[in-house]
Amino acid sequence: MKINLEILSATYLVADEEISDLRTKELVPKMVFRRRLTRAAKLVVEAVEKVGFENGRIVYGSAFGELKASANILSAILNDQMISPTDFQNSVYNTAVSYLSILKNNKNEILTISSGDKTAEKILKVGAIKALDGDEILLLASETMNIENIEQINKCINTLENVVALKVRVTEEKANINILNENNSKYPESISQMIEIAKNYDENKQNVIEIQI
Numbered sequence: 001m002k003i004n005l006e007i008l009s010a011t012y013l014v015a016d017e018e019i020s021d022l023r024t025k026e027l028v029p030k031m032v033f034r035r036r037l038t039r040a041a042k043l044v045v046e047a048v049e050k051v052g053f054e055n056g057r058i059v060y061g062s063a064f065g066e067l068k069a070s071a072n073i074l075s076a077i078l079n080d081q082m083i084s085p086t087d088f089q090n091s092v093y094n095t096a097v098s099y100l101s102i103l104k105n106n107k108n109e110i111l112t113i114s115s116g117d118k119t120a121e122k123i124l125k126v127g128a129i130k131a132l133d134g135d136e137i138l139l140l141a142s143e144t145m146n147i148e149n150i151e152q153i154n155k156c157i158n159t160l161e162n163v164v165a166l167k168v169r170v171t172e173e174k175a176n177i178n179i180l181n182e183n184n185s186k187y188p189e190s191i192s193q194m195i196e197i198a199k200n201y202d203e204n205k206q207n208v209i210e211i212q213i
Helices: 031-036 039-051 068-076 084-092 096-105 116-131 189-200
Strands: 002-015 057-061 110-113 137-144 161-171 206-210
Touching: 002 039, 002 116, 002 189, 031 039, 031 096, 031 110, 039 084, 039 137, 039 161, 039 206, 057 116, 068 084, 084 096, 096 110, 116 137, 116 161, 116 206, 137 189
Parallel strands: 057 110, 057 137
Antiparallel strands: 002 161, 002 206, 137 161
């Protein structure tokens, strides 16, 4: 089965270590809420604002999730220390998109997917099926791996902070953007496919991708 999706808007942000010039203070004016945000949540808020998505269904994915919170928990266990309630709360995979839903008062369906290197592929497939209902869907992914001592285990990923957002809807038009199945980029393989789509997005024309289900 094939489903074609029109990319209505797309954006991506990547950095070797930390993405700069985030507008978190502007986008999240309440300081109490802003201080609770994880790094991934801040990236997600920024990306969603850039694609102009306010309310609707979201399919979000991350292979590694909230790595900093998870690392803090493991470090506390290793050193026989008390686990931070904040780290425990923020360690789940849907933390970033949950904070987004609270900020936007979005009460629509939000799915979180984690499937290792195939995370982007699964996001696209699930998003395509969901889009058959006819509404606009937000496909969203992030990886935030800039944590202490990451260099001891990371030997292949050049960009430690990454976020990508695609606002899509189903279409009968023919695909004009190719989706690469092999990762020849410097981005995490888990979301490189979506980043490549965002890189090829042209706001001056109709952008359509074909999803094989």
